[in-house]
Amino acid sequence: PPGPGRRAALARLTDDWLAALFTASAAGAVTRNGTPADPPPGEPRAPRPAPRRGAALVAVGGYGRGELSPRSDLDLLLLHDETADPKAVAALADGIWYPVWDLGLALDHSVRTTAQARTTAREDLKVQLGLLDARHIAGDPSLTTALRTAVLADWRNQAPKRLPELRALGDERTRRHGELQFLLEPDLKEAHGGLRDLTALRAVAASWLADAPRQGLAEARTRLLDVRDTLHLATGRATDRLALQEQDQVAADLGLADADALLRRVYEAARTVAYAD
Numbered sequence: 001p002p003g004p005g006r007r008a009a010l011a012r013l014t015d016d017w018l019a020a021l022f023t024a025s026a027a028g029a030v031t032r033n034g035t036p037a038d039p040p041p042g043e044p045r046a047p048r049p050a051p052r053r054g055a056a057l058v059a060v061g062g063y064g065r066g067e068l069s070p071r072s073d074l075d076l077l078l079l080h081d082e083t084a085d086p087k088a089v090a091a092l093a094d095g096i097w098y099p100v101w102d103l104g105l106a107l108d109h110s111v112r113t114t115a116q117a118r119t120t121a122r123e124d125l126k127v128q129l130g131l132l133d134a135r136h137i138a139g140d141p142s143l144t145t146a147l148r149t150a151v152l153a154d155w156r157n158q159a160p161k162r163l164p165e166l167r168a169l170g171d172e173r174t175r176r177h178g179e180l181q182f183l184l185e186p187d188l189k190e191a192h193g194g195l196r197d198l199t200a201l202r203a204v205a206a207s208w209l210a211d212a213p214r215q216g217l218a219e220a221r222t223r224l225l226d227v228r229d230t231l232h233l234a235t236g237r238a239t240d241r242l243a244l245q246e247q248d249q250v251a252a253d254l255g256l257a258d259a260d261a262l263l264r265r266v267y268e269a270a271r272t273v274a275y276a277d
Contacts, residue, residue: 002254004222011066014074015059015137022057022138023072025095054081055092056139058147061108064133067195069229071238073106075130079143082113106238114147118154125165128155129203152206159207160218166200170277180270184263188228189240193270195224197277217276220269227266230254242266 044095057212062068078096080089093111100107112120121128131151136144155162173190180191189195198221227250231242234249241248247259256262 002226004225007225008066009071011059011063011068014063014068018057018076018100019138021096021099022092025092026055026139029213036178038070054084054140054143055079055089056143057137059098059133059135059137061130061133062199064130064135066135069225069232069238071106071232071236073238074100075106075108076110076137077117077131077134078109078111079117079147080111080113081143082115114143114150115182117147118150120175121151121154122158125162127168128162129166129199132203132206133199152173155203155206156208157214159209163204163207163209166203170197170200177201179274181267181274185241185243186266186270187241188224188231188266191270191276192277193272195221195228197273198224201273201276215276216272220272223265223269224273226254227262 056079057077058077058079060062060077062072063075076096078089078093088100089111093109097107097109110117110120117127119130119274121131128151131147134144134148134151170192173196174192177187177191180186180188180193181192187194199216201217227242228240230250230253231239231246234246234253242262244259248261251257251259251262254262256265
């Protein structure tokens with residue numbers, strides 16, 4: 001059944017696979033399916049000058065939070081220090097990204113130093129929010145720790161400016177996608193009261209400038225994520241829109257009586273989130 005345990009298990013399996021890709025890519029050539037390539041007969045394997053100490057693979061965004069649904073994108077940052085050889089970094093990245101693409105997985109990826117990541121976060125609020133959930137997967141853990149510390153400090157220092165931007169971003173989503181609790185085909189992520197707003201509430205709490213209500217939010221998050229997981233499995237694709245034609249199947253898979261019972265559960269969660277927001 002869907003739930004936090006299954007999402008955590010999926011995230012752990014994905015972490016292990018990506019960590020193996022990182023290690024193989026750092027050690028030498030990697031085939032398109034992510035396994036180390038054998039050298040031509042009679043030739044020794046040529047070591048790649050990949051920056052094992054000066055690089056880290058970091059999960060960000062929903063993957064960083066461990067909220068990995070069956071068809072979710074993988075949000076990844078390859079972090080490296082300023083002294084790393086650019087060619088080695090590019091080769092390391094190729095050995096990770098290409099096997100992911102070859103499996104048909106959606107990948108949102110970037111390659112940056114800590115300074116570059118901080119600059120991009122200052123320029124793009126969505127990047128900032130994703131980095132607040134940075135989580136180490138492989139490589140040099142001190143790089144990930146330094147990034148997390150710097151990003152959180154930046155967020156708190158800039159909160160008086162960024163929180164109004166966060167509110168404006170939420171208002172724009174509401175105008176575009178509506179109130180989740182009133183929609184017949186709600187977008188579980190973008191509509192007001194959905195998963196994006198839960199992420200925003202986490203960011204508000206991290207700022208230390210404002211209190212974010214917590215009553216009922218954990219249960220609301222679990223309910224919305226459970227529905228999204230089931231929707232992904234029912235449709236076989238990454239979608240956040242709970243279309244009418246999918247609702248009976250999703251309800252049945254969740255052990256609910258019918259689509260009306262499903263929508264009642266979704267609307268109740270959305271009301272909790274919208275009230276907190």
